[in-house]
Amino acid sequence: xxxxxxxxxxxxxxxxxxxxxxxxxxxxxxxxxxxxxxxxxxxxxxxxxxxxxxxxxxxxxxxxxxxxxxxxxxxxxxxxxxxxxxxxxxxxxxxxxxxxxxxxxxxxxxxxxxxxxxxxxxxxxxxxxxxxxxxxxxxxxxxxxxxxxxxxxxxxxxxxxxxxxxxxxxxxxxxxxxxxxxxxxxxxxxxxxxxxxxxxxxxxxxxxxxxxxxxxxxxxxxxxxxxxxxxxxxxxxxxxxxxxxxxxxxxxxxxxxxxxxxxxxxxxxxxxxxxxxxxxxxxxxxxxxxxxxxxxxxxxxxxxxxxxxxxxxxxxxxxxxxxxxxxxxxxxxxxxxxxxxxxxxxxxxxxxxxxxxxxxxxxxxxxxxxxxxxxxxxxxxxxxxxxxxxxxxxxxx
Ligand code: SF4
Numbered sequence: 166x167x168x169x170x171x172x173x174x175x176x177x178x179x180x181x182x183x184x185x186x187x188x189x190x191x192x193x194x195x196x197x198x199x200x201x202x203x204x205x206x207x208x209x210x211x212x213x214x215x216x217x218x219x220x221x222x223x224x225x226x227x228x229x230x231x232x233x234x235x236x237x238x239x240x241x242x243x244x245x246x247x248x249x250x251x252x253x254x255x256x257x258x259x260x261x262x263x264x265x266x267x268x269x270x271x272x273x274x275x276x277x278x279x280x281x282x283x284x285x286x287x288x289x290x291x292x293x294x295x296x297x298x299x300x301x302x303x304x305x306x307x308x309x310x311x312x313x314x315x316x317x318x319x320x321x322x323x324x325x326x327x328x329x330x331x332x333x334x335x336x337x338x339x340x341x342x343x344x345x346x347x348x349x350x351x352x353x354x355x356x357x358x359x360x361x362x363x364x365x366x367x368x369x370x371x372x373x374x375x376x377x378x379x380x381x382x383x384x385x386x387x388x389x390x391x392x393x394x395x396x397x398x399x400x401x402x403x404x405x406x407x408x409x410x411x412x413x414x415x416x417x418x419x420x421x422x423x424x425x426x427x428x429x430x431x432x433x434x435x436x437x438x439x440x441x442x443x444x445x446x447x448x449x450x451x452x453x454x455x456x457x458x459x460x461x462x463x464x465x466x467x468x469x470x471x472x473x474x475x476x477x478x479x480x481x482x483x484x485x486x487x488x489x490x491x492x493x494x495x496x497x498x499x500x501x502x503x504x505x506x507x508x509x510x511x512x513x514x515x516x517x518x519x520x521x522x523x524x525x526x527x528x529x530x531x532x533x534x535x536x537x538x539x540x541x542x543x544x545x546x547x548x549x550x551x552x553x554x555x556x557x558x559x560x561x562x
Contacts, residue, residue, distance in 0.1 A: 168253045171243050173199040176219045178233060178240070179269070193260050203263055209405070214299060217257060218267040221245050221282055225271030227306075229328070229339040230419040231380055231412060234271045238417050242271075247286035255294050265299025265321070266290075276307030276347065284312060287319040291368045302373070306347040313354045318366045320373040322405070325351045327377045330390035337384045352377060356402045374405040381434065382412035382426035389457030392437055392448060399442045406442075409434040433459045440466060443497055444490045467493045467527070474531035481512050481532050494527030515539050 191198040206216045222244035225234045233240070245253070254266050268286060272279045283302060290296040302320035304313055316323045325348055329335035332344035342348060355375040364372045377398060379391055391409065398404040411426035437459060440446035444466070452460060452468035460468050470493050479488050481503060489500040502521050506512065514534055515525040529541035 168245075168249060169193075169196075169198045169201075171245065172217075172219060172250075172253050172257070173201045174241070175223055175243050175245070176202050176217060178223055179218050179220060191257065191260050191262050193256050201257065201262070204267070206265075206267070214265055215263045216265040216267050216299065216301070217254060217263045218269075219250070219254070221247070221250060221268070221270040221279075221286060222273060223271055224273055226274075227272050227339070227341045229342070231338060231383065231415065232418065233415050235418060245286075247282055248289050251286050251289040251294060251296075255290065255296060258296070258298060265301070267301040269303040270305065272305055276305035277309055277312065280305045280308040280312045280316075284315050284319065287316070291319050297368070304351050306342050308351055310351075310354045310358075313351045314358050314362075317355060317358060317373045317375075318364070319368060321369075322376060323355065323373045324376045324378065325355075326379075327352070327394070328380050329384050330379060330386040330394050334384040334386045334390070338380055352398065352402050352404070359403060375402075376404055376406045376408065378408035378410055380412055381409045381431055383420050383423045387453075387457030388430070388434060388437070388459045389448075389451070389453050391434060392441065392451060395438050396441050396448050407438055409438070427461065429461045430459075433461060433465060437465045445487045446491070464493075466491075470531045478531050478533050478538060480536065481518075481534050482507060492528050492531050494524060499523050511535065 191201070201217065204216050204218045205213050208214050222242065223234050223240070224242040224244060225232075226236050228235045228237065250268075257263055258266070268283060270279050270283055283305070287300060287302055290300065299321045300319065301322045301324065302316045304316055304323050304325045306325075308316075308325075313323070327344070327348050328338050328342065329344065335342060335344045352375060355372075359372045359375075364370060367373075379394075381391065395407045398407055409431050411428055411431035412420070412423065413425050414421045414423050437446075437451055440450070441448070446466075446469070450469055452465055452472065454460070459465055463471075470491065474492065479492065481489075484492075486500050486504060489495050489503055490497065495503070502523060503512070503518065506517065506521055512518065512534055515529070518525050525539070529539045532539065
């Protein structure tokens with residue numbers, strides 16, 4: 166099979182964590198290439214990047230219950246050699262079709278050997294072919310500490326997918342994976358390396374960032390379990406992001422009869438995850454119900470504000486950055502803009518904020534401006550009774 170056909174086939178088979186997908190029709194050296202799916206991935210800061218997502222091999226000796234590539238499932242398997250894949254990707258990159266590579270693999274002959282082949286591919290790209298673009302390298306379950314370090318030197322980003330919220334949930338998703346020894350250990354090493362070692366030998370003078378992904382739904386985990394692990398990963402292990410992949414059943418897998426996960430749940434998990442990572446929220450602030458579920462009908466920040474700010478709105482002229490970030494409708498940029506504006510003059514009305522480009526509709530029930538609450542339509546907001554509160558989140562206006 167032609168190397169570009171193989172690339173198109175492997176890339177088409179891959180699951181996508183991307184925000185969108187396009188087909189690319191390329192002509193290289195006069196050859197019309199097969200259609201190759203290109204993922205659009207959101208980068209830190211919101212910029213979108215076109216990335217080729219592919220694998221060294223779609224063969225795998227493991228049997229994850231949700232996975233298209235699980236051992237024994239009937240499908241046509243493809244395998245690249247490291248140099249072949251590096252050169253094939255580079256041709257697509259140099260033709261301008263993509264700006265980066267996401268490189269994964271099925272596992273053959275163990276995680277350590279498979280990781281070596283991924284590292285060989287990355288090494289050829291960076292050090293033999295001079296590639297300086299974005300490279301997201303997967304770290305295989307069971308990889309060794311030195312391999313994690315090398316991946317952090319060669320990649321722009323590395324990822325180890327935890328798949329499940331905790332060790333108790335993993336066997337129903339991935340019976341052959343070991344949560345603590347194979348998945349969590351590489352994440353811990355990446356933080357230890359980042360904290361204690363200089364990024365010598367790294368392609369751009371920095372360590373790669375680290376992320377993970379959960380499969381949401383079929384293991385029966387609660388939102389509390391997922392976000393409790395996410396909080397630990399952000400605050401203790403320095404992860405840049407946690408991804409939540411709502412389960413979609415795949416034919417001819419043990420979970421083919423399981424219902425797909427509600428996309429709204431995935432969305433609420435992302436919103437909550439950003440509150441934990443960027444907005445100063447703690448797990449105790451999340452509006453879980455008795456069974457550890459988030460409300461689906463409203464975003465978690467609004468649910469928190471209805472309980473905590475409706476009866477004690479905060480004063481925009483005196484609120485700290487931390488307090489501003491707890492208000493629905495005020496993001497990281499908005500809080501900074503308000504703090505800067507306050508250094509010049511008092512905020513007289515919400516018009517002042519609108520002139521600074523801040524949309525004020527959502528914040529109205531939760532703020533005071535010069536001691537007065539802006540008008541808002543009561544019918545648009547529920548007014549639950551105030552919750553008794555203690556601790557740092559009980560803001561007073
Ligand atoms: S190890 Fe990876 S490729 Fe193999 S079955 Fe599990 S998720 Fe799929």
